[in-house]
Amino acid sequence: MTKSVRTFEQWVADLQHQSQLHEAGEPWEHLLENLIMVARTSDPTLPEFVVAGYRRQTSNGQLVIHAWGEEDDPTVGEDTVRRIRIHLVSFVDSNLHDALDTECVTKAVRQAILFYEQAAKTNMYRDIASTDPAAGAAEFIYRNSRNVSAVKVHVISDLPSEEDFAENLDPFDFKLETTSVEYAVWSGSKLYNSAMAIDGEDTSDVNLDLSETDENGVTYGHPVTAVGEEQGWEVYVTAFTGRQLVKFYEEHRLRLVNENVRAFLQFSGKTNKGIKNTIMEEPTRFISYNNGISVVAKRVLRETTEDGSDVVFTIEGAQIVNGGQTTAALFHASQDPAAQPMIDLVRIFAKITVLPDDEDMRDDAIAKIARYANTQNTIKPSDLESNWAYFRDLSQAAEVCPVPEANIGAGTIWTFDRARGRYEEQRRLRGGDWELLHPLNQVIDKTLLADVMNCVSGRPNDSQRGGEGLIRHYLVWLKSRNFIDGRFSDQTIRGLTFFGDNRNHSRDEHDDFVEEWRGVVSSVLIRRVLEQEFQDTEGWMRTIKIRYVLALAYLAAEDSWLDVWDSQEAEAIAQNSTVSVGVNRIGQLGGLAAWTQIAGALVEEKITKLSKETQKAINDIAKTSNAWQVVLQAAKKKDVI
Numbered sequence: 001m002t003k004s005v006r007t008f009e010q011w012v013a014d015l016q017h018q019s020q021l022h023e024a025g026e027p028w029e030h031l032l033e034n035l036i037m038v039a040r041t042s043d044p045t046l047p048e049f050v051v052a053g054y055r056r057q058t059s060n061g062q063l064v065i066h067a068w069g070e071e072d073d074p075t076v077g078e079d080t081v082r083r084i085r086i087h088l089v090s091f092v093d094s095n096l097h098d099a100l101d102t103e104c105v106t107k108a109v110r111q112a113i114l115f116y117e118q119a120a121k122t123n124m125y126r127d128i129a130s131t132d133p134a135a136g137a138a139e140f141i142y143r144n145s146r147n148v149s150a151v152k153v154h155v156i157s158d159l160p161s162e163e164d165f166a167e168n169l170d171p172f173d174f175k176l177e178t179t180s181v182e183y184a185v186w187s188g189s190k191l192y193n194s195a196m197a198i199d200g201e202d203t204s205d206v207n208l209d210l211s212e213t214d215e216n217g218v219t220y221g222h223p224v225t226a227v228g229e230e231q232g233w234e235v236y237v238t239a240f241t242g243r244q245l246v247k248f249y250e251e252h253r254l255r256l257v258n259e260n261v262r263a264f265l266q267f268s269g270k271t272n273k274g275i276k277n278t279i280m281e282e283p284t285r286f287i288s289y290n291n292g293i294s295v296v297a298k299r300v301l302r303e304t305t306e307d308g309s310d311v312v313f314t315i316e317g318a319q320i321v322n323g324g325q326t327t328a329a330l331f332h333a334s335q336d337p338a339a340q341p342m343i344d345l346v347r348i349f350a351k352i353t354v355l356p357d358d359e360d361m362r363d364d365a366i367a368k369i370a371r372y373a374n375t376q377n378t379i380k381p382s383d384l385e386s387n388w389a390y391f392r393d394l395s396q397a398a399e400v401c402p403v404p405e406a407n408i409g410a411g412t413i414w415t416f417d418r419a420r421g422r423y424e425e426q427r428r429l430r431g432g433d434w435e436l437l438h439p440l441n442q443v444i445d446k447t448l449l450a451d452v453m454n455c456v457s458g459r460p461n462d463s464q465r466g467g468e469g470l471i472r473h474y475l476v477w478l479k480s481r482n483f484i485d486g487r488f489s490d491q492t493i494r495g496l497t498f499f500g501d502n503r504n505h506s507r508d509e510h511d512d513f514v515e516e517w518r519g520v521v522s523s524v525l526i527r528r529v530l531e532q533e534f535q536d537t538e539g540w541m542r543t544i545k546i547r548y549v550l551a552l553a554y555l556a557a558e559d560s561w562l563d564v565w566d567s568q569e570a571e572a573i574a575q576n577s578t579v580s581v582g583v584n585r586i587g588q589l590g591g592l593a594a595w596t597q598i599a600g601a602l603v604e605e606k607i608t609k610l611s612k613e614t615q616k617a618i619n620d621i622a623k624t625s626n627a628w629q630v631v632l633q634a635a636k637k638k639d640v641i
Contacts, residue, residue, distance in 0.1 A: 008192045012094070012158050029053065032066055032091045035156050039186045042194035045332050046154075047071045047087055054115070054134035063118055064111035066091035066156075068137040083149040086141060088112040092157035100159040100187050109183050112153040117176065120145035126629055139625050144480055145179075152182040161187035206252050208295075208315040210244065221303065221311025224352070233365075234354035236300070236312065239287060242279070242330055242346030248318075249331040257324035275329040276339065283345035292349030293323025294369055296362070300354055315352060321366050323348075390478070391418040391446070394520075397513035403442075407568040413438050414521045417445040444524055450474035451547070452523035456554040456561075457498060460547040464622045499562065515562070522564035526553055526592075529570040533596045540619040541604055548603040548622070548631055549596060555632075556585040556595070556641040585641055599640050606631045 006014070019031040029051050040046045047069035056063045067089035090108035092100055115138075118124055125138035141148070175181065210222035222244075227235040248256055278286050298317030304310055320327055326348060333339045353369065355362045398416040403409045415438045417423040423443050427435050450471045454463040462473035497512055499519025527550055534545045554561060557573040564572045574587040574595070586595040610627055611618045621627050635641045 006196075008160060008189065011192050011195060012188060015158065016095075026053070028091065028093055028095075031093075031158065032089070032156065035091075035158060035186070035191055036067060036089070038191045038195050039154070039156065042191070043328075043332070045329055049087065049089060050133045050136065052133035052137055054128065054137075058114070058118065060118075061114050062111050063115040064090060064108070065115045065134060065137065068134075070140060084144055084147050085150045085152060086116065086148055087152050087154060088116060088137075089154045089156055092155060092159060094157065094159045094188070097157075097159060100155075100157045100161040100163075100185075102163065105155050105185055108155045109153045113151065113176065113181060116141060116151050120148075125625060128626070135624060135626055140476075144476065147480065148179050150180045150182055151176065152184065154184050154186060156186040156191075158188040158191075160189045160192075161185075206255050206318050208248050208318045209313075210315065211313045219313075221305075221313045224302070224310050224312050226310050232356040234300070236310070236352040236354075238312075238350050238352065239347045240293075240350050242283070242286070242334075242343040242348065245293075245327050245348060246331050246334045246343060249327050256318065257320050257327065275326065276333045276336075279330070279333050279339055279342050279346060283342040284347075286345075287347040287349055290326055290348060291323070292351065293326055294321050295319065295350060295352045296321055296366055296369065297352060297354050298357060300352065312352075319366070321369050323350075391416075393513045394418070394449075394517060397517045401514050401517050403568060404566055409439070409442070409568070412436075412442060414442045414444060414517070416449070416517070417443050420445070444520065447471060448524060449520060452520065452527055452550065453478075453498065455527075455547050455550040456519075456523050458551060458555075459625075459628070460551040461623050461625055461628045463547045464544060464619065518562055518565040522561050523550070523554075525564050525568065526550060526570045526573065529592060530596060533593065534600060537600075537604075540617070540622070541607070544607055544618065544622045545600045545603050548607075548628070549599045551628070552599050552603075552631075552635050552641055553586065553592075553595075555635075556599075557587070560584060560586075585639065589640075595640075599635065602634055602638065602640060603631055606634050 015031055015034050016027075018034065019027040019029075032051055036049050036051075040049075049067040049069040051067045052065060054063070054065050065088050069087040069089075071085050071087070090112045092104055092108055097104060119138040119141040123139075123142055125135045125142055128135040128138060211219050212222075213219045222238065224236040224238040227237055229235070275290070278289055282289075295315065296319050297315045300312050300316070301314040302310055302312045330343065330346065330348075334343050353365070355365050395416045395418045398414055402411045402413055405411075415423055423438070423445075426438070447467070447470070450473075451463045454460060454470055454474050454477070457477060459473065459477065462477075463470045465473060497516040499516050527546065530546045530549055530553075534542050534549075537545055553573065560573040564570055566572070571592050574584065574591045586592055589595040589598060607618050607622055607627060610616075610621045610630060614621065632641075
């Protein structure tokens with residue numbers, strides 16, 4: 001069915017009108033969100049963006065960004081150097097500008113680069129209001145700038161343009177000392193054309209030609225296996241070549257994945273970068289690592305050869321309903337000359353379903369195929385990190401670190417469950433004696449590890465993000481510490497451990513993972529006390545108090561922290577009489593229980609006040625670095641730490 005075609009002016013007017021209807025936020029924010037959505041649909045390799053309007057005048061010029069995103073290399077390994085690409089968006093609003101020209105675009109790119117430079121060199125994030133997501137961008141850049149391999153600025157506008165900015169812009173205007181700079185221009189005209197491709201006519205004429213003609217002019221079909229036919233549904237399985245998928249996407253672009261647009265918007269830059277890494281490094285194993293694609297069609301032109309095998313020449317009315325990300329990523333990788341030879345070695349598993357020519361049945365079938373293909377057992381990003389050398393070393397350290405004598409449970413082990421389900425599997429396989437040595441109440445999984453480490457390292461706001469969010473921010477912090485310190489001759493990659501003498505490369509030897517594990521267990525024991533102390537606190541404030549007070553506790557009694565391991569009692573942090581770096585405020589204020597209530601009241605007071613001032617939920621406020629800074633300064637001022 002053909003949809004109504006809007007002119008560019010009508011399309012822009014509709015977007016601007018929609019942006020005015022939102023009660024929360026500025027109209028330009030909603031307009032930009034819609035334009036970004038179209039851009040990400042047009043190029044699914046783009047990361048997710050957070051709208052973050054920020055503008056500040058400096059002596060070097062004006063710093064401006066309107067949105068940001070980041071992507072990193074998910075490759076893990078002991079010697080892996082983490083590389084990050086930062087994406088910054090400059091929005092040129094047609095309500096504020098008359099035209100999108102070279103001068104305008106150059107200015108927009110330069111302002112975003114200035115923002116990056118300032119964020120990378122200074123802790124300017126502390127000066128940005130907590131309600132502004134730009135604080136998150138500035139802090140991320142500040143903490144990770146040495147690992148940033150490229151900064152890409154996207155100039156996005158609802159203004160029309162026919163200029164070729166790639167030729168008109170001077171790349172010397174956008175130089176950074178150690179990081180490459182890229183830019184892309186998404187004019188209103190370009191986005192309009194993409195939107196019309198999405199909203200255009202039906203896709204019944206998307207035909208995929210699978211035939212090959214040899215040097216003698218003989219045409220061959222593509223081999224498939226016919227799985228069967230039931231109630232009008234034909235199903236085939238095969239493997240496409242990387243070159244075939246690139247050709248299909250090049251010919252049809254978004255019309256090939258028109259039914260998959262909603263899922264398309266969920267794609268992340270990390271996955272796409274992982275796909276490209278596989279193409280470049282292990283192309284023949286692509287089929288093993290990738291889940292493949294699902295294609296629905298109106299009909300296939302096939303025949304059975306003399307040896308009884310089936311071949312397909314054409315897939316008519318084709319739609320990729322699962323695997324659009326793989327298809328688009330292969331196409332974009334093929335644009336890199338270095339990757340082109342590798343594309344020929346790639347194979348992708350494919351399932352082809354021919355549906356009856358009934359529109360209602362077809363729509364229902366497509367929805368189910370796409371949904372069920374995407375709702376198998378989920379592999380979370382954190383699961384992929386489980387075999388990283390750091391987690392293996394920590395797990396091994398836990399096994400040689402029994403509970404000290406003269407304590408309840410002496411000789412038992414605190415277990416690090418580095419991979420989901422690993423502890424349960426061990427318990428089933430090894431039986432009762434192993435379980436007695438590794439009691440369930442002494443199991444620390446990756447989420448709990450990340451949670452407490454975010455807090456004691458001074459980032460309880462990152463833990464408040466919960467779930468995969470808190471793990472992700474923990475990994476960002478952890479990997480930023482994994483480097484060779486030039487002060488030492490042995491050039492050992494270390495700095496991962498937080499507790500003990502080797503913290504921050506203080507000794508010329510490897511990280512002390514046994515000491516690290518003792519610090520982690522101490523943190524968990526203290527957290528458990530806080531969970532009891534705040535068990536009557538309602539709603540989000542309970543988790544906020546637990547995390548923020550744990551962070552304050554480490555600052556109040558840092559030198560006593562590992563004493564908790566020795567006694568397996570959290571109260572030990574208030575009993576250390578040999579303090580080298582400062583006063584143990586927990587002991588001075590009456591012990592852990594009494595101090596906890598003082599610290600908890602301070603956290604609640606400051607978070608509640610910030611929430612009222614900004615009209616934001618307390619949980620959203622508690623996720624910001626600014627909220628932690630406010631609490632931290634108040635705690636110092638009131639001698640809580």
